[in-house]
Amino acid sequence: MSDDVNNNQQDGPLPDVSENPEAIEAAAAQDARVESGDAEFQLTDNPEEGEPAQAETTVEPIDTEDGVPKEGMNLHHAESVDELFDCTIIGGGTTGLYGAFYAGMREMSVKIVDSLGELGGQVSALYPEKYIYDVAGFPEVKGKELIAGCIQQGLQFGPTVCLGEKVEHLEKQEDGTFTLSTEGPNETKHMHRSKTVIIAAGVGAFAPRKLPDYDPKLDELEGKHVFYFVKDLEVFRDQNILIVGGGDSAMDWAMMLEPIAKQITLIHRRDKWRAHEDSVKKVLNSSVDVRVFHEVKEVQFEGDDISGVTIYDNKTKQETPLQIDKLIMCLGFIANIGPIKEWGLEIQGGGIVVNSGTMQTNIPGIFAAGDVARYEGKLGLIATGFGEAATAANYAKNFIDPASRVFPGHSSERDGH
Numbered sequence: 001m002s003d004d005v006n007n008n009q010q011d012g013p014l015p016d017v018s019e020n021p022e023a024i025e026a027a028a029a030q031d032a033r034v035e036s037g038d039a040e041f042q043l044t045d046n047p048e049e050g051e052p053a054q055a056e057t058t059v060e061p062i063d064t065e066d067g068v069p070k071e072g073m074n075l076h077h078a079e080s081v082d083e084l085f086d087c088t089i090i091g092g093g094t095t096g097l098y099g100a101f102y103a104g105m106r107e108m109s110v111k112i113v114d115s116l117g118e119l120g121g122q123v124s125a126l127y128p129e130k131y132i133y134d135v136a137g138f139p140e141v142k143g144k145e146l147i148a149g150c151i152q153q154g155l156q157f158g159p160t161v162c163l164g165e166k167v168e169h170l171e172k173q174e175d176g177t178f179t180l181s182t183e184g185p186n187e188t189k190h191m192h193r194s195k196t197v198i199i200a201a202g203v204g205a206f207a208p209r210k211l212p213d214y215d216p217k218l219d220e221l222e223g224k225h226v227f228y229f230v231k232d233l234e235v236f237r238d239q240n241i242l243i244v245g246g247g248d249s250a251m252d253w254a255m256m257l258e259p260i261a262k263q264i265t266l267i268h269r270r271d272k273w274r275a276h277e278d279s280v281k282k283v284l285n286s287s288v289d290v291r292v293f294h295e296v297k298e299v300q301f302e303g304d305d306i307s308g309v310t311i312y313d314n315k316t317k318q319e320t321p322l323q324i325d326k327l328i329m330c331l332g333f334i335a336n337i338g339p340i341k342e343w344g345l346e347i348q349g350g351g352i353v354v355n356s357g358t359m360q361t362n363i364p365g366i367f368a369a370g371d372v373a374r375y376e377g378k379l380g381l382i383a384t385g386f387g388e389a390a391t392a393a394n395y396a397k398n399f400i401d402p403a404s405r406v407f408p409g410h411s412s413e414r415d416g417h
């Protein structure tokens, strides 16, 4: 496999699309790599791009030490086609998680579906280590800490969470309910049924970027030898690990795995890091074997195992064989807004047009909130997503039960709170 990560990456400054829906749409049309704040990622509206890359869709419930109750949590892959949920939320970012909380508080049965293998959307994928200063109630909060709180709040009423599934089709049935069909790793298909849908899809379905000229054999080894997310540290105990990448995820996982791995090699295609300075320093001062200007040349397989990998110095072209057991790739993300455009929704500026008073789209029963929602004066902020999610959840409740009040009163007035 020719592995030149640079093949697929433009050098020089990338266009900054922060809070600019038109720029986001234009970038998606060109499959362009862009910047938003400090984060670099690729946007596409090509439905063939950005397939979910994480085979493992079962997530261990977060235990009470993390402050999240185990009881009532229902994190699993969708197995039952028949179960009809009151509300299905497409997207497990800050908006989707808050929508799940609010819909749960309105006693709706809720399902969250996300293409990524972890919750948290853009914040987790692009800037977990950055401080955020404009979320109400937090003078400053690290991205990953905000997400931990959003998860704790969002999952407290026990929504079903389906990760690693990209929603490809959304259709209204004759009886007024909706079916969502999703595609998971290795083209596994699933169906979901729901009375209402809240689309909280941000800038599109996120999926980890793969190596250029990707060997499909690597897909088969996902979750066993090839990883894009680290969920279970034990899988890596006493293993020889190669981490590819120079961002926060690469650094975080190098430091998390260093005490238990046999040996970690970390390669990065250049000598400039996208990661937080402090994390880079820690890795450079650890036992991790860091090699800059190095890329993957070829992965060798032996049956269902990775037997080794050849890396090369992109300046000298010198090749080095490495014996590895596990390969962790942190090459950034592709955001794919493609399928959403095919669902019969009114689309504008790369997002979904909604009634800003109710967050309902042009299809009754389908609501949109957060970055993906468009109305006059729209601001793409975490804070606005929270408000829109609450509005969408309340109107979704009223949609399936017109006798219920849209505004149920304040949460502080609820029994037991």
Ligand SMILES: Cc1cc2nc3c(=O)[nH]c(=O)nc-3n(C[C@H](O)[C@H](O)[C@H](O)COP(=O)(O)OP(=O)(O)OC[C@H]3O[C@@H](n4cnc5c(N)ncnc54)[C@H](O)[C@@H]3O)c2cc1C
Pocket: 036, 037, 038, 039, 090, 091, 092, 093, 094, 095, 096, 113, 114, 115, 116, 120, 121, 122, 123, 126, 127, 131, 132, 133, 134, 165, 166, 167, 168, 200, 201, 202, 203, 204, 205, 206, 207, 336, 339, 340, 369, 370, 371, 372, 380, 381, 382, 383, 385
């Ligand atoms: C570098 C950077 C810094 C930022 N800093 C700030 C800041 O300081 N303050 C602030 O308020 N905002 C900030 N923002 C913006 C903020 O991150 C977004 O407004 C917010 O994350 C949007 O949340 P969301 O839940 O609407 O969408 P997202 O977080 O994008 O979540 C959408 C989720 O939907 C999933 N999804 C999409 N389509 C599908 C599909 N078809 N099937 C399944 N899943 C799907 C995606 O995988 C994703 O996980 C920043 C953004 C960036 C990039």
